Amino acid sequence: MATDARPSSRYVSSFGWQVLAGMVIGLALGLLARSIGPVGDEPNMLARTLELIGSIFVQLLKALVPPLIFAAIVTSIVQLRDLNNAARLVGQTLLWFAITALISVVIGIGLGLLIEPGIAAGVHQSEAELPKSVGSWLDFIKGLVPANILGIEASSKSAEDGAISTTLGFNVLQLIVVSIAVGAAALRSGPAAEPFIGFVRGLLAIMRRLLWWVIRLTPIGSAGLIGKAVVKYGWDALAGLSWFAAAVYIGLAIVLFVVYPALLLLNGISVRRFFAGAWPAIQLGFVSRSSVGTLPVTERSAEILGVPRSYAAFSVPLGSTTKMDGCAAIYPAIAAIFVAQFYAIPLGATDYGLIVLASVLGSAATAGLTGATVMLTLTLSTLGLPLEGAGLLLAIDPILDMGRTATNVAGQILVPMIVAKREGILEEPNPEGVLAL
Numbered sequence: 001m002a003t004d005a006r007p008s009s010r011y012v013s014s015f016g017w018q019v020l021a022g023m024v025i026g027l028a029l030g031l032l033a034r035s036i037g038p039v040g041d042e043p044n045m046l047a048r049t050l051e052l053i054g055s056i057f058v059q060l061l062k063a064l065v066p067p068l069i070f071a072a073i074v075t076s077i078v079q080l081r082d083l084n085n086a087a088r089l090v091g092q093t094l095l096w097f098a099i100t101a102l103i104s105v106v107i108g109i110g111l112g113l114l115i116e117p118g119i120a121a122g123v124h125q126s127e128a129e130l131p132k133s134v135g136s137w138l139d140f141i142k143g144l145v146p147a148n149i150l151g152i153e154a155s156s157k158s159a160e161d162g163a164i165s166t167t168l169g170f171n172v173l174q175l176i177v178v179s180i181a182v183g184a185a186a187l188r189s190g191p192a193a194e195p196f197i198g199f200v201r202g203l204l205a206i207m208r209r210l211l212w213w214v215i216r217l218t219p220i221g222s223a224g225l226i227g228k229a230v231v232k233y234g235w236d237a238l239a240g241l242s243w244f245a246a247a248v249y250i251g252l253a254i255v256l257f258v259v260y261p262a263l264l265l266l267n268g269i270s271v272r273r274f275f276a277g278a279w280p281a282i283q284l285g286f287v288s289r290s291s292v293g294t295l296p297v298t299e300r301s302a303e304i305l306g307v308p309r310s311y312a313a314f315s316v317p318l319g320s321t322t323k324m325d326g327c328a329a330i331y332p333a334i335a336a337i338f339v340a341q342f343y344a345i346p347l348g349a350t351d352y353g354l355i356v357l358a359s360v361l362g363s364a365a366t367a368g369l370t371g372a373t374v375m376l377t378l379t380l381s382t383l384g385l386p387l388e389g390a391g392l393l394l395a396i397d398p399i400l401d402m403g404r405t406a407t408n409v410a411g412q413i414l415v416p417m418i419v420a421k422r423e424g425i426l427e428e429p430n431p432e433g434v435l436a437l
Helices: 009-013 015-036 045-080 086-115 137-143 172-188 190-215 218-233 242-266 271-288 291-304 309-322 326-342 349-361 371-383 388-422
Strands: 152-158 164-170
Touching: 015 045, 015 218, 015 271, 045 172, 045 190, 045 218, 045 271, 045 291, 045 309, 086 242, 086 309, 086 326, 086 349, 086 388, 172 190, 172 309, 190 291, 218 271, 218 388, 242 271, 242 326, 242 388, 271 291, 271 388, 291 309, 291 388, 309 388, 326 349, 326 371, 326 388, 349 371, 371 388
Parallel strands: none
Antiparallel strands: 152 164
């Protein structure tokens, strides 16, 4: 929009450095708070402050996601009617989601067989327990069907004192399904839907303005999030599962810094350009551990890198639920091999094929649920491996989730860029930077 306010180039060009500085400050404050220790049975004031800052920031981002997804997808579908290759764009997007997932899961299997993390594990089988969230293909299929028009879900949790608290959330995948249906219906309704389309476009403009205000808080939010992670988890939990954690992070690094650059170069896209535009979103994904919470920044980063807004508004939200090379490819592949090795259960060629199939087709099973834990249990149940094995890995899951989410976010920007380039619609990058909303 021509009337959009744009920040100064100096401020924008230093945004990535501001986020990095926030992470460093958060790390230092987290280590300080951890060294102070709790006050009685409660965390110290610094630890509580870091948790409050990080939680508020993610909450603000997540509050923008439902209306932003709805308005963006409906608007993008309406705008895609002007493109002759709209159906091809959708097909190419899904194809490249599958291609990158396939590459990632093969890398995960290779690392699992090479490093053998299950054999080198320093934990005992007595520590295994059945995880609270278990994924299944039936739940995945049912999850595609919206429970209501807004995709809202309620969950209840019992506290130690017996009190029951109920919280409301939203299923991103269901929200996308609803938005696509509404957008398609608006197209078929003709002139009668024009007032509604105008309202949705206005809503999208408002949500983008709100997003601009929240993004400006990213350096502060990053400090709170990384500090909170250091205080809460530390690195002690890695001791017994260090080889497993190493295998996962090596796999994530290969995908992020080798596979993705190779795909960019093969498609004639500058690697430096990609990381310059995507890095703020990757950083936020790392500290927030939420593809959904990072979604507004991810979508804007794709637009900055030249992905047309009408296409980015469709492909990035879809990718936030189905494009998870970290959570749904690298991690479950290595984890499944870990569990098999830990329990001395041999895997054959068919089993490895099932790992690939589950990873490529089951990524969307993580949407609106408990992320990688659901995908892992889905893979284990497909292979017939003990689900209790997943319980061994929960202690270090938050530490691994930071790297997984960062890789997810990078892939959610990468695929729209590649598809836009191959279809000849990739625009020149926006020199104003990620904050130019």
